[in-house]
Amino acid sequence: MPETIADDSVGIVETQFIHFSEALTLECGKTLTEYDIAYETYGELNADASNAVLICHALSGDQHAAGYHSMDDRKAGWWDSAIGPGKAIDTNHFFVVSINNLGGCKGSSGPNTINPETGKYWGPDFPIVTVKDWILCQYRFMKALNIEHWCAVIGGSLGGMQVLQWTIDYPDLIRNAIVIAAAPKLSAQNIAFNEVARQSIMSDPDFCDGHYLEKNTVPRRGLMLARMLGHITYLSDDAMRNKFGRELREGKLNFGFDVDFQVESYLRYQGRSFVDRFDANTYLLMTKTLDYFDPASEYDDNLALALSQTSARFLVISFTSDWRFAPERSQEIVKALLLAEKQLSYIEIEANQGHDAFLIPIPHYMNVFASHMKIIAGELS
Numbered sequence: 367m368p369e370t371i372a373d374d375s376v377g378i379v380e381t382q383f384i385h386f387s388e389a390l391t392l393e394c395g396k397t398l399t400e401y402d403i404a405y406e407t408y409g410e411l412n413a414d415a416s417n418a419v420l421i422c423h424a425l426s427g428d429q430h431a432a433g434y435h436s437m438d439d440r441k442a443g444w445w446d447s448a449i450g451p452g453k454a455i456d457t458n459h460f461f462v463v464s465i466n467n468l469g470g471c472k473g474s475s476g477p478n479t480i481n482p483e484t485g486k487y488w489g490p491d492f493p494i495v496t497v498k499d500w501i502l503c504q505y506r507f508m509k510a511l512n513i514e515h516w517c518a519v520i521g522g523s524l525g526g527m528q529v530l531q532w533t534i535d536y537p538d539l540i541r542n543a544i545v546i547a548a549a550p551k552l553s554a555q556n557i558a559f560n561e562v563a564r565q566s567i568m569s570d571p572d573f574c575d576g577h578y579l580e581k582n583t584v585p586r587r588g589l590m591l592a593r594m595l596g597h598i599t600y601l602s603d604d605a606m607r608n609k610f611g612r613e614l615r616e617g618k619l620n621f622g623f624d625v626d627f628q629v630e631s632y633l634r635y636q637g638r639s640f641v642d643r644f645d646a647n648t649y650l651l652m653t654k655t656l657d658y659f660d661p662a663s664e665y666d667d668n669l670a671l672a673l674s675q676t677s678a679r680f681l682v683i684s685f686t687s688d689w690r691f692a693p694e695r696s697q698e699i700v701k702a703l704l705l706a707e708k709q710l711s712y713i714e715i716e717a718n719q720g721h722d723a724f725l726i727p728i729p730h731y732m733n734v735f736a737s738h739m740k741i742i743a744g745e746l747s
Contacts (some may be wrong), residue, residue: 374453375442377431379435384510385511403474406429408464411461418461418463419520420520421462421464422515422524423444426644428471444725445725456743459739460517467495468605489579498531499532518540520541522724524548524659534675550662552656559599564653567646588615593637601722670705679708679710685720711738
């Protein structure tokens with residue numbers, strides 16, 4: 367918990383909620399008659415509402431991107447290193463909006479909320495949502511806040527995929543697109559990782575076909591395994607070697623199947639802590655959302671054609687050690703933008719932290735990010 371709050375923090379923040387009673391028809395064919403969206407804001411909207419920035423979260427993210435919910439908070443928001451006064455996304459200049467996507471588990475309508483038509487938890491009956499569904503939902507949210515356009519839409523990983531979809535679906539409503547550690551679609555290997563994670567959850571005896579909340583239980587073992595697997599893919603070999611090597615937890619081998627190495631202990635800790643803060647059905651849903659993302663599929667598998675109508679200026683960032691969404695995947699986006707003759711900048715950051723590098727305040731990364739945002743701030747009307 368923070369003893370004091372730093373000057374460059376957005377400070378104590380509060381999650382807010384908007385209820386939507388207008389029906390939302392999803393790509394899967396199902397309709398939500400009503401739904402809620404949880405969100406947070408940082409900074410102040412200027413007089414002509416020209417400084418609004420949307421933050422799109424990744425698979426396990428949520429609306430709490432910066433600051434603290436109270437002085438008892440043990441941890442700041444997931445992107446606190448980048449959002450705040452004087453930081454890359456400078457709240458002295460920008461009005462920053464961060465939402466919990468539909469299907470999330472931190473306040474927005476999703477599997478762990480009540481289905482208004484049954485009075486029971488949605489559970490596995492909550493419909494599959496796509497990135498395209500999220501963008502439509504975010505568009506309605508934007509209108510509810512009386513924002514006419516986004517000064518910038520920013521996201522890493524699955525968040526970066528949302529940024530791409532924004533530029534395709536609402537090209538005139540987004541002036542700057544910042545796509546970090548993302549890909550135009552998942553590789554077969556990434557889909558395979560997601561399937562193993564889902565099977566780990568669904569094969570847990572406490573999964574109860576997804577109705578575990580009604581039975582007052584949680585598929586802890588399955589969700590823990592899914593997170594452990596995911597966490598391995600978010601780190602690079604160098605990062606794991608530098609952090610753990612082959613260090614023994616107790617300084618000796620125990621010749622059993624309990625923890626011997628520090629890396630084993632770390633992964634178990636990550637898995638256990640994740641179970642206490644994330645919903646298993648939401649994890650299943652989010653991984654499917656990732657799997658289904660492929661905007662070029664609607665344009666004869668031509669990403670350049672998919673991006674041809676966008677008017678946004680792009681910044682695309684990748685990281686050298688990211689093998690989950692390797693720099694080559696960002697370069698596919700860059701190539702498509704060049705073919706579509708769009709304005710863009712691309713940088714590959716030298717970093718050994720793997721996919722998680724987009725969440726870490728690596729000096730060169732933050733300097734590039736901040737410089738680009740200063741240009742955007744200087745153009746505000």
